Amino acid sequence: MAKKEAGISEDELTKRIKRAKLVNQDEVKEAETVARIRTLTEQEETMIKKVDKALNALRSLLQDCPDDFFSQNHGIKKKTEIDRRIHLAMSLKNLYNEGGLAWLDVDYSAKREKDIVSDKNFSLLPLSKLAQGVTNIVASSTAWPPPRPAINSQAITRRVFRHKSLANENSQRSKTKDSGSYERFEFIGDSVVNSTLSFLLYFAFPQASEGELSELRSTFVSNQNLASWAALYGFGMELQVTDSVAKTTDVMSNTKVFADLFEAYIGGLTEEGRSEDAQSWIMALALPGIVRQKRLSKRELPLDKLAKVKLYEALGGIEQNKVEYVTERPAVTGGQGEDRLFTVCAMVHGKVLGRGNALNLRDAGARAAMDALSRPLMVAEARKEGYSTL
Template identity: 30%
Template sequence: TDILGIEYAITTLQNSILKIIHDTPDYDQLIKFIKHIDMDDPFKKEIFIALSRNQKIKLASKLKSMYNNGSSANLKKMFDDILDFKDKSIEDDLFENDSIGVYNTPITTNDSDEGCSTKDSDGDERHDHVGNSNYPPPLPKVSNPVLLSRVFMHKSVVNDKKYLSDKELVNSNYERLEFLGDSVLNNLITLIIYDYFPEFNEGELSKVRIELINNQTLTTWSKLYGFDKELRKNISDNAFYKGKMKIFADVFEAYVGALTLEKKENMEAIKNWLKLLSLPILDKFEEKNSTSTSTLNKNAKSELYSLVGCAAMPPKYDVVKTGDGSDQSFVVACSIKGEEIGRGRGNNIKEAGLRAAMDALSNKPKVEKYSMIRRQMPRSISVLRGESPE
């Protein structure tokens, strides 16, 4: 028999019971405490997670209530309950008991908030841009304080709590929410760009998605909403700043995951918000596409030469990227005296060269510059092959 082990166990049990009697609130007091937690205080979020991840705090409060009420007649049953306590979580109690009143509004809030629709009052597409007072669009709210606390909890805060089980640990940080949000974000962004660019092929759609779903973009979005200031962590500054871009991107994905759990019946609200958030990047690709798909001017090279070219200073066309005629476009740069004045892409070199000339024709400052140089050039030089004078 392990006498010393039993002695230690009894001592620990006695100390634990004293802790419960003197420091633990009874169940009614615990619920009142939860109702008044200030969720704007970042340190209170960890408390909320501790209250929600298992039933141990609830068990302590129930024991205190039993002690206060003198309900200790069946000691064996009480010990059995302590050793094998199975009950609903406090979080379940909060949602099921309307009299508690922790949540004043339903979880599915903010679905009709301004900014969660991509249409303005006239029904036209809204193009909000960075720097615009309407950007970023309003953030859809996560109403469940347990989910919200978990979003901003890095695993380093709880990893040193050795008394927690593996299940309790993984439900005390944002990594599971991040996993869910990563998948949802990828799917919703794919739907957004698929609808936004009906003329894009698979390769072009992939380029847009890569631009939208990467650590840099997600970190930018995360900081737009102040997620970087909400994050709770317990790691050295050196380790944190080495990987901070990935961490802030992960937090954004975790927030999307939390929204998904709350708004399972209204994913369109999340999609609309993400579309508004993506518009600056979507518009950038739309602008590039409108240039590259505009009607081909087959006389563009002749028109450019008539404005700026001469025998001594002809426009040059160089292939800067070789395509394959399908997914990969050819890219041609147009230059004069070593200065690039236009660039074009096309399914073949000829088309890319014509589009480079079209791009140069739209570059008014460069056209005026070299037109002036040509006019000032002595005719005897302009009609000869060679370099024009500096």
């Protein structure tokens, strides 16, 4: 029992006791919260140390792992099955060389990135999501083209597809906000398209220089490419123009207009607060082009004229593992781009180990062998299959 002080009523004493108890309870809660935070901080620090240790170990492994391990060791372990952990290491090295482990090159000790740009209507995808999207590029089996994310607002949708000619005509009749054209949406959409593709290319091509990345981006953001994406979804059928403009101009087939429509649609999604949906859509549309560019970048590696010999040795140098170089696609006389190139497959036991493209069959065959050598697991399996028939 609390001792009653002189001159203090029973009610006042009761109130003081209650206040003291409340203060004590708050202090206890605060102490418990501090203890929980300290425990979580200690757990975070422990996890961070373990993650750093694992990342450094993996980086060290990839650095020490030679690209041509199997050919280097031919003759030392001719028939002995190589440890599966070596196969795993080589698979990781191959995946890293193809850009599939781009997250390994990220400096995680730096201040953590939140959204690159963020407010209630506009937020770029976090770097981690972009990096994950790139990591899954080669293995992606998602149907293409991806579904178009619908804009929920009818007012925004109308404006996205309204040409300035119709907007000007409407503005003479009405002063409402909904009478504008798609040009304002195009402005912000252009920014989102450029930013998203810049980050995507940055992670997809970790070895590319600034100039090479700029050149790649210009291909993806070109009017021709954006117009082709718009055409996939029939944007031209939804474009609203005045009859006079439709009859007297090429607006309904103009590449620049279609590209602007695509950017306006991205802007419409952003206006609706769905910029992440817009970016995911852009990434999905760009995936085939990314894969194609990665294959082209492989072809630009210095030609190894001894690649066929190295592949023969990696397969054990036996008749049972003879490599057949089959022309998959001949070059087109007077063709442009990839049509100018021969495509050759390196096949063993009826299975394709690698493909190569070049201006002549000899170099295409060498590049097919180089491609096969970059897949050590497949080479090892083919080698084993040949030896099993001896």
